[in-house]
Amino acid sequence: MAGNTGAPLVLRLVAASVSVAEKAGAIVRNVFNSGELGVVEKDGKNDLQTQADRSAQECIVQSLSRQFPKVTIIGEEEPTGETVDESHLETRLSEEVLKVVCPQNLQSVKDEDVVVWVDPLDGTKEYTEGFLDHVTVLIGVAVNGKAVAGVINQPYYNYKAGPGATLGRTMWGIVGLGAFGVERLVPPADKRIVTTTRSHSNKLVTESIEAMQPDEVLRVGGAGHKVLLVIEGKAHAYVFATPGCKKWDTCAPEAILHALGGRLTDIHGNALQYHRDVKHPNTGGVLATYSDHDWYLSRMPESVKAAVKP
Ligand SMILES: Nc1ncnc2c1ncn2[C@@H]1O[C@H](COP(=O)(O)O)[C@@H](O)[C@H]1OP(=O)(O)O
Ligand SMILES: [Mg+2]
Ligand SMILES: [Mg+2]
Ligand SMILES: [Mg+2]
Incomplete structure (x- = not known):
């Protein structure tokens, strides 16, 4: 076989x-x-x-x-x-x-x-x-x-x-x-571009995006697609501070981003777990970046962190 x-x-x-x-x-x-x-x-x-x-x-x-x-x-x-x-x-x-x-x-x-x-x-x-x-x-x-x-x-x-x-x-x-099959490209240095959901937004998502003080927000679909925007330098960060994403949304993009030197964690900075008996939702949300990951973590409002627990 x-x-x-x-x-x-x-x-x-x-x-x-x-x-x-x-x-x-x-x-x-x-x-x-x-x-x-x-x-x-x-x-x-x-x-x-x-x-x-x-x-x-x-x-x-x-x-x-x-x-x-x-x-x-x-x-x-x-x-x-x-x-x-x-x-x-x-x-x-x-x-x-x-x-x-x-x-x-x-x-x-x-x-x-x-x-x-x-x-x-x-x-x-x-x-x-x-x-x-x-x-x-x-x-x-x-x-x-x-x-x-x-x-x-x-x-x-x-x-x-x-x-x-x-x-x-x-x-x-x-x-x-x-x-x-994909190349790491560097995003513009003179502005901050954040990507997030276009179809599953809510108050937590909006609050957390505002806290990042972005110059531009790309509201697009797909977890895979948004991690590709980060990899290819179209966005500095993918910020999704709500539980809708599941393990199958993040496992492949996370591995490719990590293989290229980036980071994908929940919004508290915890690594995501992928054991067979893990609960499927990424309850702690998703944050993906190439650089300044800790800066995005530090900007996350306490009220959002309290509502989006790991
Ligand atoms: N509230 C939700 N209910 C179901 N799926 C969700 C939800 N939020 C996110 N997802 C899944 O995570 C992906 C990324 O979210 P978004 O596109 O909103 O940024 C979605 O395309 C969807 O995957 P899928 O399309 O495979 O069901
Ligand atoms: Mg999906
Ligand atoms: Mg689905
Ligand atoms: Mg799907």
């Missing part, structure tokens, strides 16, 4: 995730092109699911669990119970990933040490509203509760460039090794 080459487990997982994230990204585009989004309201307020979320989740979870039957895989969406569409599966390994040398500390990781966190479509609200570049597919690999590797596919990267442009990109990273 493809998952059984001699490479260390973490590398094989990332190699499989890069291939399957590309496939899931294609599914996300195909569903949108079909015009039949099949939107369902989930339990939470302002919480949607589409056919693309369901099909991409099936693609990722089925493909990975067939290759790595002993690894815990946790996806955002509930299984549909429908027969698996074999044409949705992808079990090849990315050669590009298998070429790298796995960091020493991750070479002998065992199946039972790993949890894979899957967000088949991050930015669902924006997807249904046509903000297509906000959408990402997120596959994060956690070892002993820490985010160590991540894969992000952005299915509509470049779609504003017009016909002929290559649509979509895949980025991946391993802490201790670096990240590929």
